[in-house]
Amino acid sequence: MVTWTPDPTATDDDGTTPEVICFPAAGSSFPVDETTNVECNASDAAGNEAICTFNVTVDQQAPVIDNCPSNVRTNNAVVTWTPDPTATDNDGTTPAVSCIPAAGSSFPIDATTIVVCNAIDAAGNEAICTFNVAVDQQAPVINSCPLDVRTENATVTWTPDPTATDDDGTTPEVTCFPAAGRSFPVDVTSIVVCNASDAAGNEAECIFTVTVDPKVVVVSMPINETNGLDVPFIEAYNDITSPESRTLCLPVETAMLKALSPELASIVTAKCKAIYQGSIIVDVRLVFSPEANNSAPLGSAVQGVLQNVITEGTFGAGGGITYTINPELVIAQSESITCPTDYCQNGGECLREGAVPRVQFSCNCSAGFTGDVCQTSIKGTPLAAILIPVIALVCLLVIIGVCTMTKAGYKHSKQPSAPPELNLMEYDTGERLYRTYHGRSTHESRFSHLGGRLAVNHLAYINRQENF
Numbered sequence: 001m002v003t004w005t006p007d008p009t010a011t012d013d014d015g016t017t018p019e020v021i022c023f024p025a026a027g028s029s030f031p032v033d034e035t036t037n038v039e040c041n042a043s044d045a046a047g048n049e050a051i052c053t054f055n056v057t058v059d060q061q062a063p064v065i066d067n068c069p070s071n072v073r074t075n076n077a078v079v080t081w082t083p084d085p086t087a088t089d090n091d092g093t094t095p096a097v098s099c100i101p102a103a104g105s106s107f108p109i110d111a112t113t114i115v116v117c118n119a120i121d122a123a124g125n126e127a128i129c130t131f132n133v134a135v136d137q138q139a140p141v142i143n144s145c146p147l148d149v150r151t152e153n154a155t156v157t158w159t160p161d162p163t164a165t166d167d168d169g170t171t172p173e174v175t176c177f178p179a180a181g182r183s184f185p186v187d188v189t190s191i192v193v194c195n196a197s198d199a200a201g202n203e204a205e206c207i208f209t210v211t212v213d214p215k216v217v218v219v220s221m222p223i224n225e226t227n228g229l230d231v232p233f234i235e236a237y238n239d240i241t242s243p244e245s246r247t248l249c250l251p252v253e254t255a256m257l258k259a260l261s262p263e264l265a266s267i268v269t270a271k272c273k274a275i276y277q278g279s280i281i282v283d284v285r286l287v288f289s290p291e292a293n294n295s296a297p298l299g300s301a302v303q304g305v306l307q308n309v310i311t312e313g314t315f316g317a318g319g320g321i322t323y324t325i326n327p328e329l330v331i332a333q334s335e336s337i338t339c340p341t342d343y344c345q346n347g348g349e350c351l352r353e354g355a356v357p358r359v360q361f362s363c364n365c366s367a368g369f370t371g372d373v374c375q376t377s378i379k380g381t382p383l384a385a386i387l388i389p390v391i392a393l394v395c396l397l398v399i400i401g402v403c404t405m406t407k408a409g410y411k412h413s414k415q416p417s418a419p420p421e422l423n424l425m426e427y428d429t430g431e432r433l434y435r436t437y438h439g440r441s442t443h444e445s446r447f448s449h450l451g452g453r454l455a456v457n458h459l460a461y462i463n464r465q466e467n468f
Contacts, residue, residue: 010042018042059123063089068129087119095119136200140166145206164196225324237275303332348374
């Protein structure tokens with residue numbers, strides 16, 4: 001049912017106001033979603049007619065909102081979205097779209113807000129779109145972050161792989177760099193960073209280290225001469241990084257790499273670690289890739305190669321330098337990076353001290369155990385094993401004490417007789433007052449002490465109080 005305002009009116013030159021009749025008339029029912037032409041006319045008394053027309057469209061189709069945003073999850077309280085929603089209508093227009101709250105507003109943190117956007121066309125039809133805005137500032141949680149990894153395998157994996165959970169119920173992916181399964185550098189501690197990001201952009205991180213232990217051989221090589229001249233030990237050799245130490249060591253390192261590379265391709269580095277006195281003993285640390293695979297033990301293989309290379313007691317060190325060395329005194333030993341398996345018993349912790357070729361192992365025993373390798377149980381020691389030595393010690397001390405006292409008594413019996421023990425009493429104003437005086441002293445000193453009022457009872461060596 002359609003009406004219109006204002007109703008059309010007419011005037012005529014004769015001063016009258018002819019009636020205006022519209023068809024279809026206002027208040028009529030018009031077809032839906034169609035456009036109907038309405039014609040209004042007015043006739044005067046002379047039969048002259050005036051006509052006006054207009055269209056009535058009954059539009060019951062709401063506009064269409066395009067690009068309604070998806071749910072937004074962010075860690076920023078001031079929220080925008082892209083693209084902004086737009087609308088189109090069946091009449092060809094583009095109604096404006098307004099959203100509440102509007103883009104750019106500040107949204108509550110750690111809460112979800114419903115945003116309502118609407119568009120209204122010329123017919124009053126309204127379209128609505130809604131979406132959620134969640135401001136999430138809580139980072140995900142990484143579970144099972146690996147412990148530090150120490151291995152002798154250059155291709156490193158870890159178990160379990162780290163996982164993550166988030167407060168939105170999702171399980172963000174955890175990415176580690178460097179990734180598990182790749183080859184790590186040898187004889188280096190690498191830092192691995194794993195992170196997980198949630199839908200809001202919050203990031204969690206866990207860090208651990210990976211150390212790839214190489215196969216290490218330490219070679220002790222006594223150098224007797226350099227180019228036929230004696231090599232005296234100097235103070236600077238105590239510092240392996242000193243220029244003098246490097247001058248002596250660099251040719252040795254270079255020659256070892258040159259000699260060993262063709263036979264043992266997995267060698268990585270050769271580095272002097274110490275110079276000792278004597279006939280100048282140089283310790284060189286040879287680092288091999290963990291994948292080094294030789295039919296003979298690595299230390300024996302190195303020693304064999306070097307002893308073959310050192311012909312006639314000389315070692316060509318490069319740069320015109322020749323060292324005189326006794327091949328039989330060249331010793332190569334594999335360096336043990338970790339303690340031997342089950343070196344300490346009963347849960348003891350194995351500790352390594354020193355370095356090859358002067359390395360030692362010791363044990364830090366668990367509570368209740370003792371011994372070089374924690375082999376003895378303190379709790380299991382029989383009570384008799386503890387009491388017997390204690391009782392024996394006590395008896396020994398008693399015997400020593402008795403002997404000492406006997407000897408002292410014997411010496412005392414040889415001394416002159418002591419004055420008699422005196423028991424003294426003092427008289428005053430005729431009354432007997434008992435004031436005993438103890439101790440051994442001479443008659444004269446006691447008499448003087450009591451001002452002359454003294455009664456003496458000669459009772460030699462009576463060590464008791466007399467009452468009169």
